[in-house]
Amino acid sequence: MHEQAPDEQALRGLIADVRTGKLSRRTFINRMIALGLTAPLATQMLVYSGVAHAQATPSDYKPTKRGGGGPLKTLWWQGATLLNPHFAVGTKDQDGCRIFYEPLASWDPDGALYPVLAAEIPDLENGGLSKDGKSVTWKLKQGVQWHDGKPFTAADVVFNWEYAKDPGTAATTIGSYSGIKVEKVDDHTVRVLFDKPTPFWADAFVGVRGMIIPKHLYADYTGGKSRDAPANLKPVGTGPYRFVDFKPGDMVRGELNPNYHMPNRPHFDTIEMKGGGDAISAARAVLQTGEFDYAWNLQVEDELLLRLEKGGKGRTDMSPGGNIEHIQLNSTDPWTEVEGERSSLKTKHPTLSDKAVREALALLVDRQSVQDHIYGRTGIATGNFVNNPQKFVSKNTKWEFNIDKANKILDDGGWKRGADGIREKDGKKLKFVYQTSINTPRQKNQAIVKQACQKAGIDVELKSVTASVFFSSDVANPDTYPHFYCDIQMYTTTMTQPDPETFLLQFVSWEVATKENKWQGRNITRWTSKEADDAFKASQAELDPVKRAAYLIKINDLACNDHAVIPVVYRPRVQAINNKLQARGSGWDSDFWNLQDWYKDA
Amino acid sequence: MGRYLLRRLLIAIPSLLGISVILFTVLALAPGDPFGELATNPAVPPEVREALRVKFGLDDPIAIRYFRWIAAMVHGDWGFSFASRIDVDTLILQRLPATLFVIGSAQLLALLIAIPVGVLAARKPYSIFDQISSTLAFVGFSLPTFFTGLLFILVFSVQLDWLPFVYRDVYETGWRWYWENFRQAIMPICVLGLFQAASMTRYVRSAVLDVIRLDYVTTARAKGLGERVVIVKHVVRNALIPVVTLVALQMPAIFGGAIVTEQIFRIPGIGSLLISAILANDTPVIMAVTFVFACLVVLFNLIADVLYGWLDPRITLG
Numbered sequence: 001m002h003e004q005a006p007d008e009q010a011l012r013g014l015i016a017d018v019r020t021g022k023l024s025r026r027t028f029i030n031r032m033i034a035l036g037l038t039a040p041l042a043t044q045m046l047v048y049s050g051v052a053h054a055q056a057t058p059s060d061y062k063p064t065k066r067g068g069g070g071p072l073k074t075l076w077w078q079g080a081t082l083l084n085p086h087f088a089v090g091t092k093d094q095d096g097c098r099i100f101y102e103p104l105a106s107w108d109p110d111g112a113l114y115p116v117l118a119a120e121i122p123d124l125e126n127g128g129l130s131k132d133g134k135s136v137t138w139k140l141k142q143g144v145q146w147h148d149g150k151p152f153t154a155a156d157v158v159f160n161w162e163y164a165k166d167p168g169t170a171a172t173t174i175g176s177y178s179g180i181k182v183e184k185v186d187d188h189t190v191r192v193l194f195d196k197p198t199p200f201w202a203d204a205f206v207g208v209r210g211m212i213i214p215k216h217l218y219a220d221y222t223g224g225k226s227r228d229a230p231a232n233l234k235p236v237g238t239g240p241y242r243f244v245d246f247k248p249g250d251m252v253r254g255e256l257n258p259n260y261h262m263p264n265r266p267h268f269d270t271i272e273m274k275g276g277g278d279a280i281s282a283a284r285a286v287l288q289t290g291e292f293d294y295a296w297n298l299q300v301e302d303e304l305l306l307r308l309e310k311g312g313k314g315r316t317d318m319s320p321g322g323n324i325e326h327i328q329l330n331s332t333d334p335w336t337e338v339e340g341e342r343s344s345l346k347t348k349h350p351t352l353s354d355k356a357v358r359e360a361l362a363l364l365v366d367r368q369s370v371q372d373h374i375y376g377r378t379g380i381a382t383g384n385f386v387n388n389p390q391k392f393v394s395k396n397t398k399w400e401f402n403i404d405k406a407n408k409i410l411d412d413g414g415w416k417r418g419a420d421g422i423r424e425k426d427g428k429k430l431k432f433v434y435q436t437s438i439n440t441p442r443q444k445n446q447a448i449v450k451q452a453c454q455k456a457g458i459d460v461e462l463k464s465v466t467a468s469v470f471f472s473s474d475v476a477n478p479d480t481y482p483h484f485y486c487d488i489q490m491y492t493t494t495m496t497q498p499d500p501e502t503f504l505l506q507f508v509s510w511e512v513a514t515k516e517n518k519w520q521g522r523n524i525t526r527w528t529s530k531e532a533d534d535a536f537k538a539s540q541a542e543l544d545p546v547k548r549a550a551y552l553i554k555i556n557d558l559a560c561n562d563h564a565v566i567p568v569v570y571r572p573r574v575q576a577i578n579n580k581l582q583a584r585g586s587g588w589d590s591d592f593w594n595l596q597d598w599y600k601d602a
Numbered sequence: 603m604g605r606y607l608l609r610r611l612l613i614a615i616p617s618l619l620g621i622s623v624i625l626f627t628v629l630a631l632a633p634g635d636p637f638g639e640l641a642t643n644p645a646v647p648p649e650v651r652e653a654l655r656v657k658f659g660l661d662d663p664i665a666i667r668y669f670r671w672i673a674a675m676v677h678g679d680w681g682f683s684f685a686s687r688i689d690v691d692t693l694i695l696q697r698l699p700a701t702l703f704v705i706g707s708a709q710l711l712a713l714l715i716a717i718p719v720g721v722l723a724a725r726k727p728y729s730i731f732d733q734i735s736s737t738l739a740f741v742g743f744s745l746p747t748f749f750t751g752l753l754f755i756l757v758f759s760v761q762l763d764w765l766p767f768v769y770r771d772v773y774e775t776g777w778r779w780y781w782e783n784f785r786q787a788i789m790p791i792c793v794l795g796l797f798q799a800a801s802m803t804r805y806v807r808s809a810v811l812d813v814i815r816l817d818y819v820t821t822a823r824a825k826g827l828g829e830r831v832v833i834v835k836h837v838v839r840n841a842l843i844p845v846v847t848l849v850a851l852q853m854p855a856i857f858g859g860a861i862v863t864e865q866i867f868r869i870p871g872i873g874s875l876l877i878s879a880i881l882a883n884d885t886p887v888i889m890a891v892t893f894v895f896a897c898l899v900v901l902f903n904l905i906a907d908v909l910y911g912w913l914d915p916r917i918t919l920g
Contacts, residue, residue: 248686250870520648
């Protein structure tokens, strides 16, 4: 039997223990994580219940003076292509921007907020959060200067909202700014107003989408003129390093900011972010030859990493996040065209609509082997779609690999083996096309699943699509993942925020990808459930973090236990760090979330 | 001569136009979406992607996009990178010096090896020296640069720890600047240069062999001229005519071959720009870089022809 999730009452008891000091914050968060909740959620539970954020996590900063650390050389195997945080396309761009620009607060590895340009993290006790959940008041740090010497004030913060929400700017951050109002209270206070109670308030001005650009350099370049701003290529921020040079896709260089707003920081005199090449040689340059101090996002087989680590120059660091490699089972029929569209909501999958078939398939995915033989430390077997932060992780799902049990379920379901050994029922055979992108670990994973399916009388045809096609949003190409013109597919969904709300849009009925919305909906499996819809809506209005977590966990459980998706492994972010370098990645923010605190032991 | 040049340049225009039409159509029909990465990010609403597509005119018909591109090109506007949101010509100019430096040095190294070795080998064909140099040449051009590149990295960076394998912008000053630049350039230049030298040695050898048997060489020897003078003044001079044209014709191919080397050593040249643009589906950049390569082919063909006429007075251009 699996462990029961604690009920609301028990959670409240635990929170009270934290408040009175009987239970440490960390223990509480760890316990919540064990329950399947993500760390940021757990932290927020404490905040709402009047327990302040841990604001001093990276206090183990040792250097006692600014500078003197020499150069910091970092390697991104895809270089930053632009340096305006509101245009950032991928994490590479966000990381490049984060050297110079800063948000009000960053997400630390535990999913707690860490103040950067904010003087403190808003909560109920300091009055930063309103009781009705409709506003957040941020107090800004005083005396912060832009790299050009101008003061940083509330006007800059308000301007970022105006800039990003303007559709003419076409900012990639628009999602975080369009539904809100931001007003200046005084020179160092801003208030964010929501239309309705908003439980997850820490989105605008926080983390990778919260970096603040200076009003005095961008005010003339909003909307359609945004691309002409000179500062797009020569950033002027508040960060620990000042801009020196930038070659798109190749390198970003910065030098120590002598007026940085945190004492004794930064430690390094210069910073270099070199781009290009491939992940394996990037790992090699840090772990084996020590040419570089830090390498980003090492999507490399664990076996290789372990071998390179023997070089002795560096270590690998895993930051847990919510990225999940999962298998999707199509709820609709991909082989029948209705009104010019396959996998249409008006159809039902001929065989996968039988829950027995889905259950059998879930039993046939050997997740432990996938973890042991393919991903190692870089992919952990799981039965949940939401795997982090811990307060959101469900304890109500389970997974196993059991061919006999799968066979029995199919036998009981009336699926009889035909002359060719393939099961069928009412003339419909269990034959599936299983697609994914071209990527060695994925092809190995496909083979493991195919083999097990064969033993259960299910015929699986493997298909692999070039990643640039599979992950494109090309409306005309039937091989993209949102079209889902086949029975089964597999890929990783990235979780960019330490809150699963947007992440779980993948299971609500109004987000189904269809021809009508040009396959831009987030619900790719086309699985719908009234219960999941209701739970989602309820979670959006629920201010009590404990109840809200319960709703979100329920959506995970509904989708996983109905086998709309078969989670395989969740994948932490992997980076290589020089043995002397003190740095810590956060799965919820840019790799540079606390760049100002990086230092090297002498 | 002037009229010939003018005529050749005029002929080049339609061929470049044809090339640009083909490139543009192929790129427009190719799958992939410059804003595909946004599609997989749940925090970016689909409307942003739509707005960007409209902003960059991606949803217009191919013909209209082509004419817009060609009209801008005539005005010297190379287009605007989707990925970096800056002008493509700035992007290319940033990358050009590194490519020219590496390719130029490699070509120089290749010539410095190929000419003496080829001449010496041809002077005594089938001698031990010729056998060895031929074997090495065959080994040299059978090994692709991506292989020798990785081999060099494993030996000189990983095992011996002598040279860095990441090519970066050096910002040390003074003599350190030269030293660091030299150290990081050795491996890529050798990889490219040795590959070139291998095939070039064979050309030089056969060209010299063709010439060395001619009557005028025998005459020169009969006059009592020293062997050195015969070889340098009479043989090599004439033998190098086909070699020079070959080198010129090969230049575009070398630019293409350098793409792989640039990727392996992370050289910030136009080759690695092309690769990252392809990966990001940054069509304006791909278009511009491939078009530059196309221009290079046409240009070096012209240079080869002109050089040929200049070196060999028997050929008149007109």
